[in-house]
Amino acid sequence: MLNHYETAFILTPVLSDVQMKEAVEKFKALLTDNGATIVNEELWGLRKLAYSIQKKSTGFYVLLQFDAEPSLIETLETSYRRDERVLRFLTFRLDKYAYEYAEKRKHLKAAKAENKEE
Numbered sequence: 001m002l003n004h005y006e007t008a009f010i011l012t013p014v015l016s017d018v019q020m021k022e023a024v025e026k027f028k029a030l031l032t033d034n035g036a037t038i039v040n041e042e043l044w045g046l047r048k049l050a051y052s053i054q055k056k057s058t059g060f061y062v063l064l065q066f067d068a069e070p071s072l073i074e075t076l077e078t079s080y081r082r083d084e085r086v087l088r089f090l091t092f093r094l095d096k097y098a099y100e101y102a103e104k105r106k107h108l109k110a111a112k113a114e115n116k117e118e
Contacts, residue, residue, distance in 0.1 A: 002067045004039075004099045009080060009089035010059035013046060020060050023085045028064065030079055036068035040106050053087045065094075065102055 011023055028038055044061035053059070073091055080089040094102060 001069075002037075003070055004065070004067055004094040004102075005073065005091060006063065006065050006094055006098075006102065007076065007089065007091040008061065008063045010049070010053075010061055010087045011085050012054070012087055013056055013058045013060065015060065015085060019085075023083070024062055026083075027076070027079065030076060031064070031066050031068065031072070034068070034072045034075060036066045036072055038064060038066045040065040040102070042109075049087075056087065059087050065106075 007027075009027070011020055015023065024041075024043065028041070031038060040063075042063040044063065046058050047061050048058055049056065070093075077089065077091060080086045
């Protein structure tokens with residue numbers, strides 16, 4: 001059975017834009033290669049950290065929402081731990097209320113983007 005998940009991770013700020021996108025693509029490929037469906041992707045960009053991690057005060061924040069088998073989460077988190085570009089990560093299963101909220105937020109964001117284009 002597929003569950004709805006959300007994973008957020010922070011990449012080290014020393015990466016170039018290209019390297020940051022490569023890291024994101026690596027994790028997206030890991031998910032899709034293992035049968036997950038990516039529902040939403042948000043690159044929040046370079047943000048200040050609440051506290052320094054590995055002597056870094058900023059990091060690239062990325063959020064991915066996806067549907068996957070529960071067994072895939074362990075593989076994903078192992079991949080995060082092995083990648084030195086990842087400072088922190090958090091993955092959690094969305095219950096029906098969190099999923100509804102995430103969908104609503106995604107649609108609001110899409111509507112804002114449409115309004116900007118007009």
